[in-house]
Amino acid sequence: MDMHIGRSGPVHARIKAPPSKSYTHRALIIAALANGISSIKGQLDADDTRITARALAALGVRIVWEQDLITVYGTGGRLRAPDTPIDIGDSGTSMRLLTAVCLLADGPVTLTGSARMQERPIGPLVEALNNAGARISYTKNPGCPPLIIDGTLTGGEIRADGSISSQFISSLLIAAPYAEYDATISLIGPVVSEPYIRITTGMMEIFGIKPEQKSTDPLVWKIPRGMQYKPSSYTVEGDYSSSSYWFALAAVTKGTVTVEGLNPDSEQGDKRLLDILEKMGCTITWSNPSKPGESEVTVSRSGALSGVDVDMADCPDVVQTVAVVAAVAETPTRITGIHHLRAKESDRIAAIVNGLQELGIRCDASEDEIGIIPGTLKGGVIHPERDHRTAMSFAILGTAIGCLTILDAGCVTKSYPEFWEEFRSVWKTAGSC
Numbered sequence: 001m002d003m004h005i006g007r008s009g010p011v012h013a014r015i016k017a018p019p020s021k022s023y024t025h026r027a028l029i030i031a032a033l034a035n036g037i038s039s040i041k042g043q044l045d046a047d048d049t050r051i052t053a054r055a056l057a058a059l060g061v062r063i064v065w066e067q068d069l070i071t072v073y074g075t076g077g078r079l080r081a082p083d084t085p086i087d088i089g090d091s092g093t094s095m096r097l098l099t100a101v102c103l104l105a106d107g108p109v110t111l112t113g114s115a116r117m118q119e120r121p122i123g124p125l126v127e128a129l130n131n132a133g134a135r136i137s138y139t140k141n142p143g144c145p146p147l148i149i150d151g152t153l154t155g156g157e158i159r160a161d162g163s164i165s166s167q168f169i170s171s172l173l174i175a176a177p178y179a180e181y182d183a184t185i186s187l188i189g190p191v192v193s194e195p196y197i198r199i200t201t202g203m204m205e206i207f208g209i210k211p212e213q214k215s216t217d218p219l220v221w222k223i224p225r226g227m228q229y230k231p232s233s234y235t236v237e238g239d240y241s242s243s244s245y246w247f248a249l250a251a252v253t254k255g256t257v258t259v260e261g262l263n264p265d266s267e268q269g270d271k272r273l274l275d276i277l278e279k280m281g282c283t284i285t286w287s288n289p290s291k292p293g294e295s296e297v298t299v300s301r302s303g304a305l306s307g308v309d310v311d312m313a314d315c316p317d318v319v320q321t322v323a324v325v326a327a328v329a330e331t332p333t334r335i336t337g338i339h340h341l342r343a344k345e346s347d348r349i350a351a352i353v354n355g356l357q358e359l360g361i362r363c364d365a366s367e368d369e370i371g372i373i374p375g376t377l378k379g380g381v382i383h384p385e386r387d388h389r390t391a392m393s394f395a396i397l398g399t400a401i402g403c404l405t406i407l408d409a410g411c412v413t414k415s416y417p418e419f420w421e422e423f424r425s426v427w428k429t430a431g432s433c
Contacts, residue, residue, distance in 0.1 A: 017238030379403025
């Protein structure tokens with residue numbers, strides 16, 4: 001499916017935030033390890049979260065998925081090794097979070113995935129686990145899936161590199177309560193996307209286990225052996241990453257968009273986008289911020305946008321969103337701390353540069369930053385290379401310029417299946433080209 005986008009007038013809309021992908025993944029996995037039956041309410045129903053559910057089912061977990069409710073029959077940390085490989089597709093979160101968890105199975109587990117997944121690094125996590133009792137091997141390229149996961153999770157002192165992905169740390173934390181001995185997890189060097197680790201520890205606490213943080217510099221946690229997750233009833237909060245496109249729509253069209261159902265006190269790092277947009281010239285207004293279930297946030301713009309100089313190491317999933325807003329600003333933008341975008345669903349630094357240059361914007365990029373120099377925008381064709389965030393972010397920019405085609409637009413089902421339906425409902429076409 002391709003999407004052809006014409007120029008829009010100012011958009012004035014109200015949207016309900018979709019459920020969080022990050023929280024849905026973690027709730028599924030932790031509930032699967034709990035000792036009893038858990039309920040996950042208001043889950044995200046998307047390709048990636050379904051992949052996690054299918055993988056857990058292959059590991060012997062009974063999961064009943066209904067429209068707004070998932071019932072998970074926890075195994076108490078005792079998983080079954082399937083006879084065939086588990087295909088993770090394009091879901092990097094599923095691959096990384098489940099790698100440590102698969103050590104709890106009663107035999108070897110093979111995790112595989114798409115061609116792109118087989119290029120994405122997982123070496124630091126495998127090294128940390130192999131130093132803690134695992135016997136994980138690569139079947140193709142060293143440092144990348146597919147993996148044969150065997151051995152045990154012994155525990156003890158586990159040192160892990162979080163400079164590529166915080167999901168390596170989250171994977172260790174989630175599985176650690178079922179290690180043979182007490183586990184101490186220490187980070188080596190700087191960590192990217194640290195808020196996602198806080199999401200993980202917060203979800204662990206909801207299910208009855210609170211990792212003891214022994215140090216903040218470096219980050220160190222201790223998890224005693226013999227603990228088990230307790231079954232819980234959990235409601236998934238709204239997703240700032242997916243909501244970012246509607247905030248950007250207000251910014252690029254000089255409109256006003258209100259998003260309902262976001263938690264103003266969320267641990268999600270991508271809520272920083274609101275601060276960045278405010279610095280660029282947007283107005284941010286919260287209603288009922290003390291009542292997360294009733295809160296809503298409005299983003300509007302009336303004047304000019306200015307560029308920013310911003311480190312986005314903690315909020316990588318909204319870098320593309322900031323980049324497309326920067327394209328309509330009056331002054332340049334510099335985004336730093338983003339080397340880990342090279343290893344996402346696509347090379348997202350290259351995707352931003354290639355996409356903006358296709359539309360007439362000059363970009364300068366290095367391994368860890370992008371510079372965006374605004375200019376005269378023109379229409380063009382964007383191929384997202386199966387990357388959902390590239391497709392959605394450039395669709396938003398298309399409303400400011402028109403004559404934009406997004407190829408393979410169906411890739412948004414990875415995280416936001418309703419995106420195009422909601423986009424059409426608020427997109428006010430002012431002309432084709």
